[in-house]
Amino acid sequence: MIDCREARELIPWYVNGTLSAGEARELAVHLAGCPACRTELADAIRLSIEVKTAVSRLPGAPERIREKVLPQSEVPVARLDLGSFFLGLSLGLSVKGNKIPVQGNLCLLGRRLKLFETKGGRHGRS
């Protein structure tokens, strides 16, 4: 048998339904014979609802965090190549999230040397 102190310690997790079957049974037996702990249970149920309501009214994570955290895959939209395999210049335009980076490469004997890459302008909300 559990006493009132032990019963009251368990009550919050009886309310959220996460006690083990054994603990829940012991607590139920105690509650059946203890009006004082039943009052504690009623208080805990009320508190649980109030906390849920209060926390739900807190703002969610701002959209700008999503933009910063989510990996943004690059989608190539345009590419301009000049010259040949041996010596050439290429200009690439792609869309990455809401940015449009531009990349310029110099090709020398089949090797690609990055000349520049812009991060692209941001638009929309940030």
Added chain:
Amino acid sequence: MGDAAHLLEQAAKGDEGAFARLYDRFADRVFRYALTLLRNRHLAEEVTQETMLAVWKGAGSYSGRSKVSTWIFGIARNQAHRLLEREARAHRRVEEPLFLPDPAEAVGKEEAVSNALSTLPASQREVVFLTFYEGLSYPEIASVLGVPEGTVKSRMFHARRKLAEALR
């Protein structure tokens, strides 16, 4: 929550779509947890960003022994404490009033609860949050906080007593 574990597994393989869904499922919850713990909007944003980045980068290190939510809140808590230490070193004040009274809504009771919550120490506040908002068991909370189960129970016990007094 098996679904979240599956998303995490896909994210570990580099599936960006799976991670985006995981983000949408957890970002608000992590933000509210950080807000409850730190009571500072700016720092809560930083915690959320760092936590979700750590989830993306560390998806492969999730062992599957705990629930995904327990794992993520554990990361969030570490991030929050790292920031608290940083702010303390810089002698900056962290907590600020979050629950500004909104005269447009009749929220007397909720406001009273929010105000009562803000009188609790952060260590008790987070136990109340993880129990009643997140629905975690006390062994799960003990694992998020890295403290013995008895400590979780006694923090909740004291929190409830203080809340009852404040709300009387």
